[in-house]
Amino acid sequence: MPVTIDIEPALLRWQAKYNRRLTYDELAEMAEISIAALYRIKSGEMIAPDLRKINQLCKVLECEPGEIIVREQTKQMNDVTQLEVERRDILNEIARKNTPRKRSSV
Numbered sequence: 001m002p003v004t005i006d007i008e009p010a011l012l013r014w015q016a017k018y019n020r021r022l023t024y025d026e027l028a029e030m031a032e033i034s035i036a037a038l039y040r041i042k043s044g045e046m047i048a049p050d051l052r053k054i055n056q057l058c059k060v061l062e063c064e065p066g067e068i069i070v071r072e073q074t075k076q077m078n079d080v081t082q083l084e085v086e087r088r089d090i091l092n093e094i095a096r097k098n099t100p101r102k103r104s105s106v
Contacts, residue, residue, distance in 0.1 A: 002072045003072070004070050005068055006070045007027075007061065007068050009067070009068075010057075010061040010062075010067055011027070013062075013063070014062060017062075024038055024039070031053070031056040031057050031059070031060045033053045033056055037050070049069075054068070054069070
């Protein structure tokens, strides 16, 4: 499942708590990351999420990484894929029933 980073709710909570606006430039400076890195994180254009940067953002925004990391649902399976999954399940069940079981000696 695709994963995105959504800092907006945490940023809004921080702004409400401290009753002041925090720009992206200020956030990047406080988190000690580049503004370009912040925009890549925010836009979802990261090649690989840098957990150090995410952790730095969480320290500034006073949140947990799980609060800003969002897992998106993948699209539903089409009919052919669903049939293939069901076929494999049936074949696995048949194979399991046909496998001889060991008898325990008492």
